[in-house]
Amino acid sequence: MKYFKNLLISFLATATSFFVLIFLFTILNYFNIINDKIMTISKIIIPIISLAFGGFILGKSASKNGWIEGLKIGLIITIIILICNLIFASGINLKDLVLYGVLIISSMFGSMAGINLKKI
Secondary structure (H helix, E strand, C coil): CHHHHHHHHHHHHHHHHHHHHHHHHHHHHHCCCCCHHHHHHHHHHHHHHHHHHHHHHHHHHCCCCHHHHHHHHHHHHHHHHHHHHHHHCCCCCHHHHHHHHHHHHHHHHHHHHHHHHCCC
């Protein structure tokens, strides 16, 4: 039960950081503070940062094997994103698959950093 609570906290941290960053960049784009090129790059960077943060939160609560914990949360969120992409978009392509792989790796690195910084 404690594991699912930690998993839920990590998922909520990922979703919260995702929505906060999306809101921030949307406001900046609305007032023409940032241009379209930065918005295009931020579409890739925001999920990577959010998943790394969620992996970090999960890694802080894990006792060992931080990369496996990051892999779990990364796979869960990537599968959710994949299902939404299949439902609402026309399909997936190679670029999307590469992005999903990068998202999983970023959550793994975030979790490894969380488990190592827990000891400090």
